[in-house]
Amino acid sequence: MNKLKQLLRSDKVAAFVFLAPALFFFGLYMIAPVPMSTYYSLHRWSGIGEKIYIGLQNWGELIKDPIFWLSFKNNLKLVVVSIGTQLPVALLLAVFLSSKTTRLAGLFKTIYFIPLLFSSVAIGVMWRYIYDTNFGLVNVFLRNVGLFSWAKDWLGDPKLALYSVMVAINWRFIPFYMILFLAAIVAIPEELFEAAMIDGAKGIQVFRHITLPMLRPTIINAAVLSLVGALKFFDIIFAMTGGGPHHASELMATYMYKRSFVDFRMGYGSTVAVAIFLIAMVLSLAFLRFTRRSSELD
Amino acid sequence: MKRTGLVIAVLALCMMLSGAALAQTIEVWHIYVSNHQTRPTLDHAIERFEAANPGVKIESVPIVNDEYKTKLMISMGAGDEPDIFLSWGGGPLLEYVNAGKVWDMKDALEETGLKDNFMDVTLGPVNFNGGIYGVPLNNVVGAAIFYRTDIFERLGLEIPTTLEELYEVAEVLKANNIYPFTLANFNRWTGSMFFMYLVDRIGGPETFENAANRTGGAFNDEPFVRAGEIIQDMVDAGFFPPGFNSMNEDYGQSRTLLYTGQAAMYLMGSWATATITTENPDVLENIDFFLFPAVEGGKGDPTNMIGTPGNNYFSISNKCENKELALEFLRYMTDSTSAELLVQANAIPPFVGGGDLLTNPLMIKLFETVQAANNVQLWYDQYLPPELAQVHLDTTQAIFGGTMTPQEAADAMEAAAQRFYNE
Numbered sequence: 194m195n196k197l198k199q200l201l202r203s204d205k206v207a208a209f210v211f212l213a214p215a216l217f218f219f220g221l222y223m224i225a226p227v228p229m230s231t232y233y234s235l236h237r238w239s240g241i242g243e244k245i246y247i248g249l250q251n252w253g254e255l256i257k258d259p260i261f262w263l264s265f266k267n268n269l270k271l272v273v274v275s276i277g278t279q280l281p282v283a284l285l286l287a288v289f290l291s292s293k294t295t296r297l298a299g300l301f302k303t304i305y306f307i308p309l310l311f312s313s314v315a316i317g318v319m320w321r322y323i324y325d326t327n328f329g330l331v332n333v334f335l336r337n338v339g340l341f342s343w344a345k346d347w348l349g350d351p352k353l354a355l356y357s358v359m360v361a362i363n364w365r366f367i368p369f370y371m372i373l374f375l376a377a378i379v380a381i382p383e384e385l386f387e388a389a390m391i392d393g394a395k396g397i398q399v400f401r402h403i404t405l406p407m408l409r410p411t412i413i414n415a416a417v418l419s420l421v422g423a424l425k426f427f428d429i430i431f432a433m434t435g436g437g438p439h440h441a442s443e444l445m446a447t448y449m450y451k452r453s454f455v456d457f458r459m460g461y462g463s464t465v466a467v468a469i470f471l472i473a474m475v476l477s478l479a480f481l482r483f484t485r486r487s488s489e490l491d
Numbered sequence: 492m493k494r495t496g497l498v499i500a501v502l503a504l505c506m507m508l509s510g511a512a513l514a515q516t517i518e519v520w521h522i523y524v525s526n527h528q529t530r531p532t533l534d535h536a537i538e539r540f541e542a543a544n545p546g547v548k549i550e551s552v553p554i555v556n557d558e559y560k561t562k563l564m565i566s567m568g569a570g571d572e573p574d575i576f577l578s579w580g581g582g583p584l585l586e587y588v589n590a591g592k593v594w595d596m597k598d599a600l601e602e603t604g605l606k607d608n609f610m611d612v613t614l615g616p617v618n619f620n621g622g623i624y625g626v627p628l629n630n631v632v633g634a635a636i637f638y639r640t641d642i643f644e645r646l647g648l649e650i651p652t653t654l655e656e657l658y659e660v661a662e663v664l665k666a667n668n669i670y671p672f673t674l675a676n677f678n679r680w681t682g683s684m685f686f687m688y689l690v691d692r693i694g695g696p697e698t699f700e701n702a703a704n705r706t707g708g709a710f711n712d713e714p715f716v717r718a719g720e721i722i723q724d725m726v727d728a729g730f731f732p733p734g735f736n737s738m739n740e741d742y743g744q745s746r747t748l749l750y751t752g753q754a755a756m757y758l759m760g761s762w763a764t765a766t767i768t769t770e771n772p773d774v775l776e777n778i779d780f781f782l783f784p785a786v787e788g789g790k791g792d793p794t795n796m797i798g799t800p801g802n803n804y805f806s807i808s809n810k811c812e813n814k815e816l817a818l819e820f821l822r823y824m825t826d827s828t829s830a831e832l833l834v835q836a837n838a839i840p841p842f843v844g845g846g847d848l849l850t851n852p853l854m855i856k857l858f859e860t861v862q863a864a865n866n867v868q869l870w871y872d873q874y875l876p877p878e879l880a881q882v883h884l885d886t887t888q889a890i891f892g893g894t895m896t897p898q899e900a901a902d903a904m905e906a907a908a909q910r911f912y913n914e
Contacts (some may be wrong), residue, residue, distance in 0.1 A: 240568040242590040320726025327748065349677075349737030351894050437677065438736045439889035455559045456878040457586055459568070 202446060233463035239458035262479035264443040265472070267355055271444065272423040272476075276416055281362070284408075288400060291370070291378045302375075304456060309368040311460050317432020320361040324348050324433075328364040335421070349433050351441035358433050358442055365421070365429065370415050377411040379402060381387075413484050417477055424473040445469045471487075502650055516548045517817055518573040520563060522803070524553045528765040529629045529803070532832040536823040543823075547816060556741060557678075567592055575820065576896075580616025580625060580804050581873035582880060588619050595622035595808040601820055608825055609705035615801040616869060619675045626821050627801025627841035629833060633861040634684050635780040637757045637764075639749065642669060650781045652793070654692075654721070661737050664755050673732045673754035675738035675745035679884035680872055682736075682891045685798045686727070686760050687871055688783040689718035695790040698741045702876060702908070710908055711901035719890045719897025722788070726891060736892050743770065750774050758783070761839070761857050762800060768837040775837075779853065782860065794838045795863040799873065801841040838902050882907040 195363065200206060234251050238243040247266070255261055286305060290298050323330045324347040331346040347357040389399050427446040432438065436443035436451065445465060453462025519537075523530040526896035530553075537549045552573065554562055566572045567587055588594050600606035600623060611626060617625035643650075647666060651657040661671035676682040690698055694714030698914045701708025702715070725731070732754060738744035750771050757763065767775050785793040803825060808819045823829065830840035834848045839858050840896070846858045863869065872880040886903050889895035895903070908914075 237587060239590070240564060241587065241592065319740075321739070324737075325744065326737065327732060327744075327753075346734035346737060349734045349892070351892055392604075434737070435677070436681075438892045439885055439894050441894070445540065451881070454564055456881050457564065458878060489497070 197489065205447070227467075230463040230470075232459055234467050235459045236461040239457040239459075240453065241457075242326070244460070247460075251461050253372060255464050257469060260440050260443060261445070261448060261468070263440055264445045264448045268316070268424055268426070269444050270355065271359065271362070272420055272425060272434065274356075275362070275419045275423040279363055279370055279419060280412065280415055283367045284374050284412075286367070286371045286372035287378055288404065301309060306368050308365045309372075313428035314432045316365055317429045318362060320358075320429075321348070321433055324357055343477060349438055351438055353432045354434050354438060355442040358430055362429050366419075370419070373411060373415055374408060377384050377408050381407045398402075413481075415483075417480060420480060421473055421477055424476065425469060445472075492663075515546060515675065515816065516550050516815060517811070517813070517820060518550045518551045518552065519575040519805075519820075520554065520559070520566075520573040521577040521805075522554060522556045522559045524555055526837040528744070528762070528767060528769050528838060529833070530628070533623065533824070534830050535832055536820070536826075536829055539828070540820050540823045544816070548725040549820060554650040554740055567873075568729050570810070572808045572810055574813075574817050574907055575805050575807055577628070578617075578625065578804050578806055579674060579799065579868060579870075579873050580801070582876045583625060583873070584617060584804070584806065585619055586877065588622075588624055592808055592810075593624045594640055594809050594811065594814055595624060596623055596626075596807060596814075596818060597621075597623040598847050599814070600626075603818065603822070605655070605818070605822055605825075609718075609849050610800075610841075612867075614875065615800055617801075617806070625804035625806035626825055628803040628824065629841070630765070631800055631839040631841045631858065631861055631865065632757060632760045632774075632798040632802045633846070633857070633867060634688070635782055635860070636739075636757060636762050637749075637778055637780045638776050639752060639755050640723055640808045641777040642752060642755045652781075653784050654786045658728065661728065665729055669752070670732040670748060672732075672733045672756045672758065673745045673748040674735045674758070676736045676888060676891055677739045678730075678741065679888045680870065681745070681759075682722075682738050682872060683884055683887050684760075684797060685722055686718050686890070688870065689721050689786065690714050691787040691795050691797065691868060692783065692791040692793065693717050693789040695792070695796060699868065699871065702905075705908070705912055705914070708819040710904040711898070715901045715904070716897045720901055722890050723893060723897065724885075725894065726875055727811065733890075736888065746770065759774055759862070760802075764853060764857065775853075782828045792865040793858075794864050795866045795868065797868045797870065798861065800867065802829075809895060849903050876911065879907055 233244070233314050235246060235248060237250075238244040289295055290305075292298075292303055295301070310464060311319075321336040321342055322328075324332075326344075326346045326349065329347075331347065335341070340487060345353055348354050386399060386402050386406070389403050394402065413427055425446055427450070430448055431450070434442045436447040440448075446469065449462050449465040449469065452458050452465055456462075494848035506907075523533050533551065537551060541547065559577070563572070563576055563578075567590070572592060577715070578587075584593070597606075599729050605626075606623075613627045613631070614623055617623060617627075642648075642664075644808070646663055648660050648663060649656070660785075664671045674681060674685075687699075694712070697863050698708060698712060698714045702710045702712060729893065732738075734746055737746075742895060744758065745754075746766070761780075764775070764778070767778060782793060782796070785791070805821055807814055811817050825842055830842055830845050831846055833840045833845075834850070834854075837854055839854060839861075840848065841844060845900060849855045849858055868874075871883050874880075876881060880903055886895060890897055890900050
């Protein structure tokens, strides 16, 4: 009896009780769907009627599905572009904003932060209008300055659609990483900069030898976030091109959506979903491992 | 003290529950968002129904077209479907019927006499295995080429009756810096209309029927390939505005070009008259239409149309607790007052006698054209099972975009059909 009371009073139990509600919802919405989708992926199921067990047939189809592999390639392109442009630009902006010589840093911070506050669909619709071939901002501007051949069908040309959308995606996510880096830069102890200054280091040198190494953990975290985010990306692409024209900007997630909810093939859609899960997991584990090893080498 | 609180809470809960039981609600899901031409008809029907049935409330839930289809499917899968829902009949509705979600209202329609309000042909898309699973709502639709009469007059153009003449008209328009057609093909069903018409004009309606019903035809038969070739030739000849494959019909990006006179022709379902009436009534004076021209040497009768005899349908779910009341609401939705409101919105009411109410000469001409059609083919994407419908729409968009050859597109469609039917 006494023991029970002791147990109830212990911090661990209290912690568990306080975490339980969050844990419940996390389990329900984040953990449970994984085994459930795996189960559905073994069935032919329209999402409403009966489920018919078909073994690994969906997986066999997935491996031979050219559209899935096309969307996988598009996702990889998005990963490369996201990490390759969002992080450097965000870092540059963060350094610029944290510099004491920057005037009106507060104003710029607010302006740069704005894209992150919009809903994704609103951003998608806005960029659709910006890219509109006949009346859009981009093409009207290009035509007005005489660059007629530069005015392209940004979202309708299969060669351009994916890259056009990436611009909108970058515009939206750079501020997020900027804030992340800004917070990390502010957290770097002032003495380090002062010591470097006393040793005669100039702007670029301070950045290379103080700021960058101190930001390393943040950069790795940001890269993993960007990697996983790009692998399961959905909303802006869906709002802007819907994966079209003819799958040119299809991503794995938009493809999963189409198979499940447009074609009424929930079983196959679940197969795509589980494949996305596996691919994202493998790539992020590999990435983390790679960065850990290279940091040990340091 | 604690207990008192609990008792009060339980009492409050009981009162809420009994209050909900007193007022009956019928939930209706539809796509008639606030600027939709059928919205006034629906709102008016709800008002009249609620006035005549005190204690019954209609909960009207409008959802934008494409999102609607997803939301409905998810709710069906979760067993959370509304009492009354909108559909377009055909393949997607059949999915729900096969899953036992939709009420067969045939007997009830006959007992209540409501069935006499509809011609058999308008019930075609909701007629499965001898049952009737919905009632038509808002329009008798045939796709036609709408055109700007003022532009045609100014340039001295005649209405083309053959594909060759259509090319001649297009040449004159282009020479005058006007896009021959406006087309917003992001949505894919818009470009599909060109494909469906060309297949019909080349091979007749049997071509599609035999391929879709697997009665000796295939989706890579010659007319399908030929239709794709003509489309790519039209694209190369500059029939369509730049960027047409990314323009969105739902946002009116196609009609903007028509309204501003930058494009002269618009192949669209005849709801276009109602849309134009809502969006830009002044332009309607300068709008007329003609049928898709014949293809030289083709087998299709040039009076044939592609369309739908009822456009939108309301079905009652099996889960609905008060089907008689729901059906009673559908009576209001399809009665003569509703028909008059539809006529005011420049639609053709799909009810018996609906055509007689029309006063606008353009609408009368449209109605007569649909009546005179030798055959009205339901849209492929409504006729086919959803999975095949998507392949059709995707491959057609690829033909327009030049990313697939007509032969590849036709073969892909046929392969999908063979897989679907396990041939």
